[in-house]
């Protein structure tokens with residue numbers, strides 16, 4: 001059974017423009033899924049269907065095999081946690097600590113469990129120094145980390161992150177990637193994230209969906225999707241710089257192994273060009 005499945009999902013905002021058309025998407029347990037697409041492709045609109053914030057105009061959304069309904073919406077929201085693209089949509093308490101506690105309090109957990117979850121989310125997202133700060137006075141990247149911590153503290157089985165690295169500095173991106181990479185194996189959590197930063201995709205994801213103009217135009221493993229450079233180019237996205245360079249070298253007849261993750265690409269380049277006897 002899939003944890004999340006959409007079947008022929010279409011959605012039209014009230015301006016009558018179809019934001020999503022015929023979306024078939026599946027997420028199974030412990031997978032790492034990237035939703036890659038340019039601005040306006042429909043990524044945020046699709047995510048808002050995963051826990052019932054939006055209801056399909058046609059088609060269906062199943063969570064653990066069940067359509068989302070009034071009866072199960074509370075359970076669905078416990079199971080699927082969404083970190084919105086804009087942290088200001090998510091942060092409203094007087095202190096960072098209280099903000100992170102908001103979700104666990106709403107789940108009706110006991111004070112000890114709440115304190116434990118808040119502490120561990122603060123430590124996982126490196127927010128120790130910001131605990132007592134007013135969320136609205138934080139920088140964009142700091143707010144983003146607080147918003148992620150707030151959802152993580154609810155311990156969802158599926159963690160959905162809409163553009164999680166937007167506004168983070170390189171160190172912040174690296175820390176977040178390391179954190180997201182560990183979730184499936186350590187906690188059995190399924191991670192679904194959207195981005196148009198193509199270079200992040202091979203670092204976190206096993207499976208990629210490519211979206212453009214409200215449709216899914218390709219899905220598969222990193223190798224399956226990234227070996228079709230024209231698919232990315234058709235959406236005004238492109239391969240990350242190192243894989244792109246390796247592609248060109250191969251086109252020029254250089255013997256070099258194709259690689260998509262940054263560290264694999266570096267190894268490929270070193271192997272091809274180091275002058276070892």
Ligand SMILES: Nc1ncnc2c1ncn2[C@@H]1O[C@H](COP(=O)(O)OP(=O)(O)OP(=O)(O)O)[C@@H](O)[C@H]1O
Nearest residue numbers: 013014015019037038039040041042043044045046
């Ligand atoms: N509240 C709304 N009312 C009307 N149209 C909307 C609304 N929100 C989004 N849209 C439209 O739906 C389409 C998909 O938007 P969406 O925000 O899902 O794209 P996205 O892939 O998340 O883009 P981005 O990378 O910029 O975040 C766009 O054409 C957008 O203009």
Ligand SMILES: [Mg+2]
Nearest residue numbers: 043044085162
């Ligand atoms: Mg978006």
